[in-house]
Amino acid sequence: MYEFIDSLLAFLPEPPRSTVVTLVTIALQIVPLVVVLILCVAFLTYIERKVIGYMQNRIGPNRVGPGGWLQPFADTIKMIVKEVVVPANADRFLFLAAPLLSIVPALAAWAVIPLFPGFAIAEIDAALLYVLALTSLSVYGVILAGWASNSKYAFLGAMRSAAQMVAYEIAMGFALVGVLMAGGSLNLGEIVARQAGGVLSWFWLPLFPLFLVYFISGVAETNRAPFDVAEGESEIVAGFHVEYSGVTFAIFFLAEYANMILIATLTAVMFFGGWESFLAGPAFAVLDGTVLEFLRWPSLGWLALKMAFFVFCFLWFRATFPRYRYDQIMRLGWKVFIPVTLVWILVEGAMVVARIGPWSA
Amino acid sequence: MITMIIFGFLATVLVGAGIGVITARNPVYSAIFLVLAFVTSAVLWLLLEAEFLAIVLVLVYVGAVMVLFLFVVMMLDVNIAAAREGFTRYAPIGAIVAGIVVFELLAVIWAKQSGLPVTAPLVTNPAGHSNTREIGLALYGDYVFEFELAAFILLLAIVVAIMLTLRSRPGLRTQDVAAQVKVRREDRVRLVKVPAETEP
Numbered sequence A: 001m002y003e004f005i006d007s008l009l010a011f012l013p014e015p016p017r018s019t020v021v022t023l024v025t026i027a028l029q030i031v032p033l034v035v036v037l038i039l040c041v042a043f044l045t046y047i048e049r050k051v052i053g054y055m056q057n058r059i060g061p062n063r064v065g066p067g068g069w070l071q072p073f074a075d076t077i078k079m080i081v082k083e084v085v086v087p088a089n090a091d092r093f094l095f096l097a098a099p100l101l102s103i104v105p106a107l108a109a110w111a112v113i114p115l116f117p118g119f120a121i122a123e124i125d126a127a128l129l130y131v132l133a134l135t136s137l138s139v140y141g142v143i144l145a146g147w148a149s150n151s152k153y154a155f156l157g158a159m160r161s162a163a164q165m166v167a168y169e170i171a172m173g174f175a176l177v178g179v180l181m182a183g184g185s186l187n188l189g190e191i192v193a194r195q196a197g198g199v200l201s202w203f204w205l206p207l208f209p210l211f212l213v214y215f216i217s218g219v220a221e222t223n224r225a226p227f228d229v230a231e232g233e234s235e236i237v238a239g240f241h242v243e244y245s246g247v248t249f250a251i252f253f254l255a256e257y258a259n260m261i262l263i264a265t266l267t268a269v270m271f272f273g274g275w276e277s278f279l280a281g282p283a284f285a286v287l288d289g290t291v292l293e294f295l296r297w298p299s300l301g302w303l304a305l306k307m308a309f310f311v312f313c314f315l316w317f318r319a320t321f322p323r324y325r326y327d328q329i330m331r332l333g334w335k336v337f338i339p340v341t342l343v344w345i346l347v348e349g350a351m352v353v354a355r356i357g358p359w360s361a
Numbered sequence B: 001m002i003t004m005i006i007f008g009f010l011a012t013v014l015v016g017a018g019i020g021v022i023t024a025r026n027p028v029y030s031a032i033f034l035v036l037a038f039v040t041s042a043v044l045w046l047l048l049e050a051e052f053l054a055i056v057l058v059l060v061y062v063g064a065v066m067v068l069f070l071f072v073v074m075m076l077d078v079n080i081a082a083a084r085e086g087f088t089r090y091a092p093i094g095a096i097v098a099g100i101v102v103f104e105l106l107a108v109i110w111a112k113q114s115g116l117p118v119t120a121p122l123v124t125n126p127a128g129h130s131n132t133r134e135i136g137l138a139l140y141g142d143y144v145f146e147f148e149l150a151a152f153i154l155l156l157a158i159v160v161a162i163m164l165t166l167r168s169r170p171g172l173r174t175q176d177v178a179a180q181v182k183v184r185r186e187d188r189v190r191l192v193k194v195p196a197e198t199e200p
Helices: A002-008 A014-055 A071-081 A092-112 A127-137 A139-148 A152-183 A188-194 A208-221 A246-271 A282-287 A291-296 A300-320 A326-354 B002-023 B027-047 B051-075 B080-085 B087-113 B131-142 B144-165 B177-182
Strands: none
Touching: A002 A014, A014 A071, A014 A092, A014 A246, A014 A300, A071 A246, A092 A127, A092 A139, A092 A246, A127 A139, A127 A152, A127 A188, A127 A246, A127 B051, A139 A152, A139 A246, A139 B027, A139 B051, A152 A188, A152 A208, A152 A246, A152 A326, A152 B051, A188 A246, A208 A246, A208 A300, A208 A326, A246 A300, B002 B027, B027 B051, B051 B131, B131 B144
């Protein structure tokens, strides 16, 4: 891609050319990713309502467009034309900056996600840490929104969310330590490459407790049901975004769903082999040489499929579980997940020494 | 060239954020300026090819420490007038500290120009170089005992901090979680079969 842009811009003189070409290449990689991501978010809101609708024996949205699938666009247009109301005693600057602080980390984390073999927008060495750092930044949007709104409900939501995120981030970080030990690298691309060779060599098997802890902590980090006490409509109206309307509310919504997709993708990348195929193992070697051989190749499609499954799990949880009580959330985070991850890191250390599982080679 | 432009921009933002921390009237804004300062210095470290340290700075200070700071600052109802009253009393100490900092900065600049070995230019590493691996090897190889000692002291500090705040007063009603989890349906509800009433 770099060479192609270079040949297009051949008329530029050399001092700025290589810089310009690099910047244009990066921009041309970012724009399609963000557009696809936002479309995914738009349709995720529709799919969420449909899936939960069917789970509750309803039909869900079915008025706008065939089967209701134009609903996200109707919602978007409605959100954009609505007025943004800033409460009289709110801190105007932070009130308007908070939605941006929540959307930026949700999108920026995608820079290091390995989408297909050999491709990530930014191939950085400490990608795992980068992802952890950015997911921990998303809490600022929530706390500042709660504080700047100058409303007691919003403030309560912000406080709950801050305590919850700090608690679950630790468990999440420990789960990632396990992934790091198994992958032998902080680079997400290398972690996926280490999982090559079929379903049984993916990390979910040796790291099963860490996978559970990571995914559940991910649900808690994104403030989704059953951990959505930051919103808690039945107690504190809509929590941290109770004062938001129009586009500012839409951005919070976008960030929440983008974070869901991000956590689902990260779970797929770190525990379920990322772009690796389900049929890659030697058991399916019969497919080699047939028309179906392409099913054994790693591709973006497999990553998308795994991501879709985990996103579906988010919706499934929401339709299934009642909301946790606040002290139970804290207990689960501090007293259950953190000890589980610590114990499993020890077990993993023993497995490394004894050369069992992915460390046998 | 482009590195110098980026550095100049980031350095300006960093100094601006630092000034913002001490001049902002609202403590929440001070904390946010501090967050900005941390993030900017992390990006400055990226320019020095220290990506591991840069990301850890964001992760630890911005992601955890400052969240707790904000948490506390937002809960406090700070009386700004009372905080200002002590200004003249504390001004001399502040001036002394500021003087020492300025002296140290000048000393660094002097050391740069004196031709001491610290002035060696930054080593640029080839593309495949892993900064993270180097730090790991140093921490767990060359300095493993010092590192473990630091970890032990930190653990001790955590335990002590918890012990200091751990108070139990008599008559406290707490929930026995194990008993709650162990509860079965039969313990709480009873299914009763009531015969339908019939007309006498």
